[in-house]
Amino acid sequence: MNQPRRGQGPMLNFTKMHGLGNDFMVVDAISQPFRLRPEMIRELADRHFGIGFDQLLVVEPPGLPDVDFRYRIFNSDGSEVEQCGNGARCFARFVRDQRLTNKKVIRVQTAKGVIELRVGRAGMVTVDMGVPELNPPAIPFAADQRKDIYTVEVGGETVELSAISLGNPHGVLVVENVDTAPVGELGPRLENHPRFPARANIGFLQIVDRTHARLRVFERGSGETMACGSGACAAVVAGCLRGLLDSRVDVELTGGHLVIEWQGEGSPVMMEGPTASVFEGQLRLPGDPSPRRRRGARQGDTRPGQQRQQNRQRQTVTSKP
Numbered sequence: 445m446n447q448p449r450r451g452q453g454p455m456l457n458f459t460k461m462h463g464l465g466n467d468f469m470v471v472d473a474i475s476q477p478f479r480l481r482p483e484m485i486r487e488l489a490d491r492h493f494g495i496g497f498d499q500l501l502v503v504e505p506p507g508l509p510d511v512d513f514r515y516r517i518f519n520s521d522g523s524e525v526e527q528c529g530n531g532a533r534c535f536a537r538f539v540r541d542q543r544l545t546n547k548k549v550i551r552v553q554t555a556k557g558v559i560e561l562r563v564g565r566a567g568m569v570t571v572d573m574g575v576p577e578l579n580p581p582a583i584p585f586a587a588d589q590r591k592d593i594y595t596v597e598v599g600g601e602t603v604e605l606s607a608i609s610l611g612n613p614h615g616v617l618v619v620e621n622v623d624t625a626p627v628g629e630l631g632p633r634l635e636n637h638p639r640f641p642a643r644a645n646i647g648f649l650q651i652v653d654r655t656h657a658r659l660r661v662f663e664r665g666s667g668e669t670m671a672c673g674s675g676a677c678a679a680v681v682a683g684c685l686r687g688l689l690d691s692r693v694d695v696e697l698t699g700g701h702l703v704i705e706w707q708g709e710g711s712p713v714m715m716e717g718p719t720a721s722v723f724e725g726q727l728r729l730p731g732d733p734s735p736r737r738r739r740g741a742r743q744g745d746t747r748p749g750q751q752r753q754q755n756r757q758r759q760t761v762t763s764k765p
């Protein structure tokens with residue numbers, strides 16, 4: 445039957461999902477053992493040679509009382525991150541579709557605290573994303589004091605941005621028109637700017653009127669995506685702090701619309717939007733290379749792509765029931 449051969453790992457069940465085109469591979473690590481290295485995540489995320497996704501979402505048992513699940517998030521570059529808003533909505537739909545819970549209000553532990561997911565009708569989910577962090581060291585963002593707008597030097601030019609954490613770090617620039625905004629040029633430079641020591645997601649926000657905005661986001665560790673939920677929350681917080689937006693805003697992203705609500709400092713940000721399940725799949729994971737193979741591997745021993753892997757850190761991401 446489906447017995448693994450020597451050197452092959454176990455089968456892994458996964459679901460491909462998306463929230464407004466921000467796409468995910470979702471893995472239930474409660475019902476099956478799960479073990480992936482960052483280089484494997486990068487290969488699976490590849491849109492030509494792998495499954496293709498912006499983020500990998502992993503469902504684990506909770507480590508805290510009064511919480512239903514633990515939610516782990518990995519960018520397509522293999523880095524583990526603290527928050528993913530579109531992913532949180534898909535997470536809620538996934539745990540119900542897979543019958544891991546029948547609750548409509550689901551409390552989930554992330555690397556930066558507990559978030560609450562409310563399942564609505566027709567695949568809609570509302571997420572309480574928590575209170576935004578504006579204190580520079582906690583974002584983290586290098587600044588002497590907290591401001592609503594910071595001036596940043598990048599590639600010989602000066603830009604103005606707001607710095608906000610929704611559990612993950614964001615820089616938000618207000619632009620005239622998102623269609624012509626320099627997302628591909630400024631995005632990666634600001635993502636890796638020294639003032640964001642943990643890197644950052646960079647949002648380009650166009651104000652349409654006080655209740656409508658357009659947004660493109662160059663995501664840390666994934667590049668520009670069709671939508672970024674935490675980015676939409678950060679953008680509305682930035683727009684409110686600058687006095688440009690009201691407390692409830694329709695945000696148009698490349699992949700569709702989110703409704704974001706923020707009542708001001710000290711209040712949590714609420715995000716409402718759709719979820720979609722695309723297909724379910726199964727893949728055979730490679731087994732661990734034997735210690736001999738790891739020690740003795742030479743360029744000629746490898747398939748294309750493997751040499752790249754061997755040069756990278758061999759950290760292992762594991763999760764077991």
Ligand SMILES: N[C@@H](CCC[C@H](N)C(=O)O)C(=O)O
Binds near residue numbers: 466499529613645
């Ligand atoms: N797409 C996400 C954000 C995913 C994580 C982000 N790239 C980071 O590194 O912080 C969302 O919908 O929020």
